[in-house]
Amino acid sequence: MMSLSSTQAKRIYSMMQFIRKTEEAIADNYSSGQMRCPTHLSIGQECVPAVLSEILTVNDLAVSTHRAHAHYLAKGGSLDAMVAEIYGKATGCSGGRGGSMHLIDESVGFMGSTAIVGNTIPIGVGLGLAKKIKSESGIAVVFLGDGAIEEGVFYESANFAALKKLPVLFVCENNLYSVYSSLKDRQPAGRKIHELAASIGLWTKQGNGNSVEEAYDVCLEAYKHVLSGLGAAFIELDTYRWREHCGPNYDNDIGYRSVAEYEQHRANDPIATFETQLIENKIISQVDCSDVVDEINHKVAQAFEKAKAAPFPDERSSYQHVYAQESV
Amino acid sequence: MMSLSSTQAKRIYSMMQFIRKTEEAIADNYSSGQMRCPTHLSIGQECVPAVLSEILTVNDLAVSTHRAHAHYLAKGGSLDAMVAEIYGKATGCSGGRGGSMHLIDESVGFMGSTAIVGNTIPIGVGLGLAKKIKSESGIAVVFLGDGAIEEGVFYESANFAALKKLPVLFVCENNLYSVYSSLKDRQPAGRKIHELAASIGLWTKQGNGNSVEEAYDVCLEAYKHVLSGLGAAFIELDTYRWREHCGPNYDNDIGYRSVAEYEQHRANDPIATFETQLIENKIISQVDCSDVVDEINHKVAQAFEKAKAAPFPDERSSYQHVYAQESV
Amino acid sequence: MSSNDMITYSQAINLAMHQAMELDPSVICYGLGVDDPKRIFGTTDNLIEKFGAERVFDMPTAENGMLGIGIGAAINGLKPVMVHQRMDFFLLAMDQLVNSAAKWNYMFNGQRSVPITIRLIVGRGWGQGPTHAQNLQAWFAHIPGLKVVMPTTPEEARGMLLQSIVDPNPVVFIEHRWLHGQTGIVRDTPTPIPIDKAVMRRSGTDISLVAMSYQVVEALRAASALEQQGISAEVIDLCSIRPIDWPTILQSVEKTGRILALDSGALTGSVSSEVVAKVSETCFSSLKSAPARMGLPDHPEPTSYGLTKDFYYGADKIAIKAHEMVLGECEAERYAGLAGTGHHDVPGDYFKGPF
């Protein structure tokens, strides 16, 4: 377990299960038609966020994408507020205005996720710029996908982050797809995203995003690089989304990827792999694992109950907050 | 004179002088207040366009930027129509609607220049896409500056050109400045533009854009690469703009670049250097040179006379051409 | 899919695409998902199978660059049809749209036009929220050099898409997600329909309801109910919002003396503002009462089911407003029957999310 203490390993394991069980609960409940917003699950991609949850502090700020549940939870965002948000309730983290794609919990430094591909990339860089100008501690983390790097705004943002040596860490979870489009239809054959990022001027590292140990090493090294003021970094972590792009179901039947491909990646389940490792290394027992999962399931079930019971926001409030009132 | 025959060398020399003398005439006449549009001169940067004039054929299409005179002329664009355009006359290549920054001569494959930085980059790639789909001969050439590569649209366009192996050649004249901003304020220290382009997936080459021989070799190799269907290429050619960014004057006094820097680049005058070489190699004599220049000066003077004498377009025609009428 | 059949709006779009691509090998179709399993809500079904991957292709997520590439292809002889699943994504491409596509023909003195068609889909409902359901047609309608159409019926979707493709100018073709499932009789011949004409959907004498896209559906429902109350409403479907077919509108208002302009976008600065301004300038002396507009509230769309009930307005509100304009007061309950009964955030029960 090289760089990880057993306490850390257990926390990462718990976080992965926490994300998975939350997402599975969303999937299970979605078809009842009460979570009425586009919802993108990260099942299969829990490792990178979980590993980062062990590294980032509350001084570090993060922004994310349409697929943000895992990042939000890993950053410490409130589970109750997220589930309520997906249910469109007044108790939601965005008061129901944002839904699954617009999560925020500023109390833990999760500064927002948005639904336009690439949209939060420069915003994350701007968080880092302000940190530098204000000599504030911590770094800014930008979560992004392999599709988002195709947007010109990624390139512009990366260029500026490199130019000014900003405290920004780009975390690219490469899950091979953008909706139903495979990498080969979008990016030149053989081109590595992390090499592209390096040539823009970022410090980079690549790794297996489904291996806790490898992802931890990559993330930690990159984090230290950025935190020590050496400039912006970009890490590419390979992973795979198990379910459909948007929505609760599996979609291996519709033909954009093969069942064989799916099964192969499915076998690299980051949670099962890590669990086996932990048990083999006697860091945790099978029973401990069940206990962890039980506790999480309980917490998740409670969050869903609370969310379902919570009131919708007052319709008459829909005119509010178009503008902030107080001077800043 | 390696790869160049003496006929070719002479033609390139003439083209450089042709561009220089035309631009100098613009500079000389500008202050009389009859060329009432923003005008960007390429004096000092004649070599790359001239070299390409020797390589490109009428089947090759080109697009350019705000600083397009040299590209237009090198592609074979009509001198008379360009000068008239800068004078805003009905006989101008865009009927006076475009001015210096909007040049076009489709008869020679110069498909247009526009004034928004980066704006024609994807358009050039689209020309190449159509060539590929229609199995049309020739390539598409995109002229761009070192500033334009900062636009996300460059990155998006380059990605697609590489992805689809389009017959597109990006010609980047790196003159170290974007308006008054030096490269170091815009791009990470030590980063090479051509290396960046390579990492996006383009075939690349770099060279001295003020040396005819070197620029010719670079351009020819790149041209052959693209023409033979191997995919898009990017060449970076170093050069230097002698006069102010926009307008006819020198501006070394205003402080954004040092006189020493200017003098150093001024000493690398592509025309003087090449002329000396040609004379030393007995390809041309001093007298020949004067003859060439005289002839050009005559042609240029005539173009100015015609432009000055030409009528303005009819004011009532200003409503025309908002929409094309005939179905295509 | 053919032959004067009753088909859906998305099938009609698909039909037009097949016809256009068959008739003219220079037509290409590209955009995120045009060849994926969902085929842009069925609108690009079978295109890649029939016309091949060179003419029908997916693209990187790079809206501005990819529009510019389409413009370049158009300049070099192709007729590209670009598709965006949401209008909202297209905000990234405004430089190429406004500075290149819209101006190329003009700034180069009519030497070269840009025959590109850009299909934009407006989202609505199921929590599409602030950035997946915008109606920004007023922006496009403000730009000289663009044509902008928003057909309402399947037949017009078909015919106007065909015309958009053969039109030598850049055309922004806007589809409302809630129209995709609407059915109608569609001609089977590849006959284009002009894209600069409004259509009188229903004639009347008391008031002109001037609407676009999905709001025409609601206006027609309102007009039926108004008729039962003795109010004769004329319904005009703008079809094209640049250019707007002024003669049709002005003639209608000259006749009815009243105008209620119905927009699917945020009210302030909307196309309905332009309609009301022009009508007020031109038909001032014919107006029997103040002109009026309806549009979406001037705030972003919230996501929550609980916050969106009143975000969109339908036949009931239109009828009340029209009734007031013609007869003065109107009790709120008079047109209550027009309000939908099912969930307000889906076009019908068949819709189960997520988008």
Place this chain on the structure above:
Amino acid sequence: MSSNDMITYSQAINLAMHQAMELDPSVICYGLGVDDPKRIFGTTDNLIEKFGAERVFDMPTAENGMLGIGIGAAINGLKPVMVHQRMDFFLLAMDQLVNSAAKWNYMFNGQRSVPITIRLIVGRGWGQGPTHAQNLQAWFAHIPGLKVVMPTTPEEARGMLLQSIVDPNPVVFIEHRWLHGQTGIVRDTPTPIPIDKAVMRRSGTDISLVAMSYQVVEALRAASALEQQGISAEVIDLCSIRPIDWPTILQSVEKTGRILALDSGALTGSVSSEVVAKVSETCFSSLKSAPARMGLPDHPEPTSYGLTKDFYYGADKIAIKAHEMVLGECEAERYAGLAGTGHHDVPGDYFKGPF
């Protein structure tokens, strides 16, 4: 530069920037050329010298990314002032403006606003042509969540820029190139001026001229000439185009019974359309004659000196139109004296190009 002096509009902008940056260390200023020798027509003079390169900096040519970076900086506690030498370049940044800046406060339920100010300069004259002189304010005015101001006088440029900077919302601050040289008395205290109020520049009883930015200058010249013809024109300077100060406008029209809305942008779908629509809806019974609008023709701006003479409209055309509205017919030569005498494409003889 200070102290109730007669200074130019650009000096007033510069003064406000100095005041804002002095008062609040979280104010930063960036954009292409803010620290170059020309200093954005003098408006950023001495900022880098006084406040340093960390707070005042040039940027790569990357408008969308750099706006997003400003938004992120604003979210994390700074108050960025971003500058664009031409509004036209800013078309590249519409995603960040509309999808992020304008909606952030709303879609996150009021938890975090985006206090960014974006200075956009409108070019005009000397062959700026199709892509260096656009007036796209109608776009910004259509977007909920944005504030959009277009001050006319140096004092308001100063005070409204200060207010824009301290305002917690994104503010698009539009400067017309031909206003930069206008002079006026400017207060020396750093007192902000509200950015949601129109200003009555001249009071009158026969007609309301409602204008913005440089067109206010022309409207005032027209009003003087009209007075000599016995026509009393009220001139209202919108100052803010989102929100629009409706009470001031409506009150004026209630009084005069006539409105002529003057826009600096292309007529169709302009802010003047919104003004006329709202006034027609609201003051219908007070209107003595049809409301009217003037704006630029609906085509791109050509470059040629020979094609631009009639592209912009000035005091003479405004006066004729107003005269007609109040008294009926008006011979073309009556206001001929208002037409400029020098070159039509420069704000004054001092201007020698190239931009």
